[in-house]
Amino acid sequence: MSNLAALDLARIQFAFTVSFHIIFPAITIGLASFLAVLEGCWLKTHNAVYKDLYKFWSKIFAVNFGMGVVSGLVMAYEFGTNWARFSDFAGSVTGPLLTYEVLTAFFLEAGFLGVMLFGWDRVGRKLHFFATVMVAIGTLISMFWILSSNSWMQTPQGIEIVDGRVVPLDWFKIVFNPSFPFRLAHMALAAFLSTAFFVSASAAWHLLRGRNTPQIRKMLSMGMWMILVATPVQVVVGDAHGLNTLEHQPAKIAAIEGHWENKPGEASPLVLFGLPDMDAETTRYSLEVPYLGSLILTHSLDKQIPALKSFAKEDRPNSTIVFWSFRVMAGLGTLMLACALLALVLRRNGALYRNRLFLWFALLMGPSGLIALLAGWFTTEVGRQPWVVYGMLRTTNAASNHSAAQMSLTLALFVLIYFSVFTVGIGYMMRLVRKGPVAHEQLPSPEQPESLATARRPLSVAD
Known part of the structure; x- marks a missing residue:
């Protein structure tokens, strides 16, 4: 950690503690x-x-x-x-x-x-x-x-x-700021989905061990019903949240998409996979779907989404991180929906509690809600950089005046104590x-x- 500045260590320390904490709430x-x-x-x-x-x-x-x-x-x-x-x-x-x-x-x-x-x-x-x-x-x-x-x-x-x-x-405007309703709904649904997968995975584990009791079956049934209801709603809320972010934090959207520049008169493609390179200002090995970026983020086939090169270098979030954290969240969301639909089919066929492939799927999906939640928070918080209060206070101007040695020591103690306790x-x-x-x-x-x-x-x- 000797090569990291005190600011970097302070950010890592807060990211570590908040990531550990958010799981429990x-x-x-x-x-x-x-x-x-x-x-x-x-x-x-x-x-x-x-x-x-x-x-x-x-x-x-x-x-x-x-x-x-x-x-x-x-x-x-x-x-x-x-x-x-x-x-x-x-x-x-x-x-x-x-x-x-x-x-x-x-x-x-x-x-x-x-x-x-x-x-x-x-x-x-x-x-x-x-x-x-x-x-x-x-x-x-x-x-x-x-x-x-x-x-x-x-x-x-x-x-x-x-x-x-x-x-x-104006405290009403402060409390009910533009992104608050979308983020509140998104977080609530994430918490319910995380718990539903936790409960369902627990039931699947017992069923795989042959403990087929009314209590275990009820756990799996209730968990899967919640996943079936909440996952599609989360998709809709996530789409609305994305449109809100595009309006208020366009640089974050550009970083999430790994989108560097727009061609005149062309709709923006959706970059499915790639390796964003902040120094070279490009996304290497990108796999793109034409028009889909504009369709998803502007709900049209001709409007363009913001490009990272339209923002000053010092105002760009780290696309390398948020590009992949967002895709982890979205990919797990797709698997959640598949799990819920498969459970519905098996329920109709009377095989929900005895199909071992599905039970293994449900068991492996147990931590998916929490992983997706953490990936979403990484996307949100890293995507806000370089600001702590967006557009008003930069992260470099927000930290205390500590040395790198002090921050290294406290970070090491936090890691040791957290993992121990x-x-x-x-x-x-x-x-x-x-x-x-x-x-x-x-x-x-x-x-x-x-x-x-x-x-x-x-x-x-x-x-």
């Missing part, structure tokens, strides 16, 4: 809503399978929630330690938005989490269901404020700059998944409440 958001659906189905149908699944996935939710909280605290400190100039410039906007997240979402989650995890046989059914719904709503509110803050950095509005600092003028936590969560849900007749009876009586911490629900 995504699963938390999806699982919280999944638990609310499970309990609602149980209350309506009195089918004990739903309650069994609720108790099983609530254990995994507790472990995941704890790791999400811990990993998220680090980034709040990084804003002050590594990005002090950004905090000084934009803290009047990002500070209140993150405070609203704590006051509305975190307090709501914390207030009802204990009832949700430990309230069985202690409160009424309706009150317990209410607590579960409140936790689910809390996760969605948290996503709302975080995405609002990040989207404002992508498409800032509602402010003026006075003496080198942002002064808020979170590898254990993820391993424990996977061990819970491997155990699988327990049938209701095997659960502890109400006459044996000792384990419940001593539970005080969120993670203790997984004991």
Whole structure:
């Protein structure tokens, strides 16, 4: 790391910590809503399978929630330690938005989490269901404020700059900035898809091992229904998000497409594959489809999309990264749709739970939602460069005045601690998944409440 500048190390450190962190909130958001659906189905149908699944996935939710909280605290400190100039410039906007997240979402989650995890046989059914719904709503509110803050950095509005600092003028415009609705919907669907594939892969693993129980079948069925519904919607939302990005961040679109120049009077092609070369200003070995770039991004056959050469070199995002991160996301989205459609066909043929090729496919697709989510975030954040607040504050002017040696040391410590701590936590969560849900007749009876009586911490629900 000795050849990297302090700014590069600060960016790598934040990318590492946020990439580690985003995995846990995504699963938390999806699982919280999944638990609310499970309990609602149980209350309506009195089918004990739903309650069994609720108790099983609530254990995994507790472990995941704890790791999400811990990993998220680090980034709040990084804003002050590594990005002090950004905090000084934009803290009047990002500070209140993150405070609203704590006051509305975190307090709501914390207030009802204990009832949700430990309230069985202690409160009424309706009150317990209410607590579960409140936790689910809390996760969605948290996503709302975080995405609002990040989207404002992508498409800032509602402010003026006075003496080198942002002064808020219109909070409605700040919160509901131009990219926010599209990015909020895109992230919510990504969280639901990530969770659906996690749940489906868990079920596929048990079915491949011969554990064909009603609980396991229900997991796979519900997961595949969610994938079938959410994936096409995500495609539509992604298309709308792309059009919004073309309007407000055209350089990002040009970098994603690896598109360097337009020929007069010709529609823009779609570069399927290639190797963008930032120094040579070309995409090597490109495989192009004529007209398709214009058709997808402008919904016409004659309009052209922006070309990278139309932007100054210092204003171009790194096309080499975002070109491929976007294609990883889009490619996995195609596989998701194929998986959902195949599940629908097998369901109609009565072979959903016994077709081993499909079960292996579903198992291998387990991490696809999270990988696609990370690829999407890389596309969004790297594509915003060289700006931290788009068009207003460059990344080079946002970092704290640290040396490369200081940043190297803290980055190495973060990598060591994160892999040490979170590898254990993820391993424990996977061990819970491997155990699988327990049938209701095997659960502890109400006459044996000792384990419940001593539970005080969120993670203790997984004991």
